[in-house]
Amino acid sequence: MARINQNYDKLAAGYLFPEIARRTNAFLESNPGAQVLRLGIGDTTEPIVSSVLDGLKEGVDALGSSESYSGYGPSEGISPLRDGLAKLYSERGLSLDPSEFFVSDGAKSDSANIQGIFSDDCVVAVQDPAYPVYVDSNVIAGRTGLASETGYDGLVYMPCTEENGFFPDLPTQKVDLIYICSPNNPTGAVATKKQLKKFVDYANEHKAVIFFDSAYAAFITDPDLPHSIYEVEGAENCAIEFNSFSKTAGFTGVRLAWTIVPKACQTEDSEAGKLHALWTRRQNTFFNGASNVVQAGGVAALSSGGRRQTDEQVAFYLENARIINEGLDALGITTYGGGNAPYVWLKTPGGLSSWDFFDKLLNQCHVVGTPGSGFGPAGEGFFRLSAFGHRENVEQAVSSIKEKLQL
Numbered sequence: 001m002a003r004i005n006q007n008y009d010k011l012a013a014g015y016l017f018p019e020i021a022r023r024t025n026a027f028l029e030s031n032p033g034a035q036v037l038r039l040g041i042g043d044t045t046e047p048i049v050s051s052v053l054d055g056l057k058e059g060v061d062a063l064g065s066s067e068s069y070s071g072y073g074p075s076e077g078i079s080p081l082r083d084g085l086a087k088l089y090s091e092r093g094l095s096l097d098p099s100e101f102f103v104s105d106g107a108k109s110d111s112a113n114i115q116g117i118f119s120d121d122c123v124v125a126v127q128d129p130a131y132p133v134y135v136d137s138n139v140i141a142g143r144t145g146l147a148s149e150t151g152y153d154g155l156v157y158m159p160c161t162e163e164n165g166f167f168p169d170l171p172t173q174k175v176d177l178i179y180i181c182s183p184n185n186p187t188g189a190v191a192t193k194k195q196l197k198k199f200v201d202y203a204n205e206h207k208a209v210i211f212f213d214s215a216y217a218a219f220i221t222d223p224d225l226p227h228s229i230y231e232v233e234g235a236e237n238c239a240i241e242f243n244s245f246s247k248t249a250g251f252t253g254v255r256l257a258w259t260i261v262p263k264a265c266q267t268e269d270s271e272a273g274k275l276h277a278l279w280t281r282r283q284n285t286f287f288n289g290a291s292n293v294v295q296a297g298g299v300a301a302l303s304s305g306g307r308r309q310t311d312e313q314v315a316f317y318l319e320n321a322r323i324i325n326e327g328l329d330a331l332g333i334t335t336y337g338g339g340n341a342p343y344v345w346l347k348t349p350g351g352l353s354s355w356d357f358f359d360k361l362l363n364q365c366h367v368v369g370t371p372g373s374g375f376g377p378a379g380e381g382f383f384r385l386s387a388f389g390h391r392e393n394v395e396q397a398v399s400s401i402k403e404k405l406q407l
């Protein structure tokens, strides 16, 4: 008799984005002809830059001749790409070995899969609010109980609030696996070195492991803010880092990412090198590598020409964020984020719940955003606007909010 993984039934009903789609479609049905402006899902909108497209095309062309054809590659990624990634980090003074970089088809899948090389009884801590996959992957793996209003039983929530500048205090109980996302989705907050140092020291002291998601590192403009957790002393002993070409190079549909497992990283019951070996084994067993065509595009994205063009695109999205912030500020709405991240995190005016504000913004302004409560209990009363969009759409959405939102 086959039986299902019952943990799936614990997942909180109505995943965020389907519920947004449901409400948006219901609105469109009762308001035929209305144009909805979408600042909801964090997906890139601008075309891939020419130097990266050239790399992708070279990857395709290489498949067309017997001299350059390649089939399966190393599941950890091709050497030029791993070398290029190590070089990227060396610009920030970090000496990571190319063999510590694992190329993959997504930071989402890696951040979901990483928990699989750790013991079932590890206690998990997440920032609240958080990118949903950190929580859901651990629910599915059976590390939590049931969900209630205050979140999943057995999961340690680290609230990110206005009071703490949207970066959490250390957990008061002992935890084993800690997820940190900086720049943060959804709040747009970026952790300082000092803030990260506290967690690194905690992890080294308690033999905990930090999963650091830096998918938005390229959006950091403040020169004092760390792009990688390895800029913090001691992090190589306790942290695994994820990053992605998705938001930087417009690869959300193309798919390419990387995970760093330093050889020095260890746990209570393992020596240095063991986690690196386990992740190698996990990837070799379950994964046959990222597409060779796409990896050629990744190499091009890391070239100097690729960097220049993708940096311009990142700056374009940051300008969108600035426009959103400026518009909301003019209305007297309190906003956070945006300066070093493609997300603006606003405090719902008049103390509205996140979903009530969603409905109000949709009905009055025809703008779709993302309710903060969908990212965790501490997101209640907040709302995320994404800066990914064509300029005219962002400007239209901001004007509509300024003209039509009844506060």
Ligand SMILES: *Cc1c(COP(=O)(O)O)cnc(C)c1O
Binding pocket: 042, 105, 106, 107, 108, 109, 131, 181, 185, 213, 215, 243, 244, 245, 246, 247, 251, 252, 256, 257
């Ligand atoms: C978009 C995003 C990613 C990127 O995931 P991919 O699977 O590489 O597209 C990772 N982490 C966060 C927090 C994100 O918002």
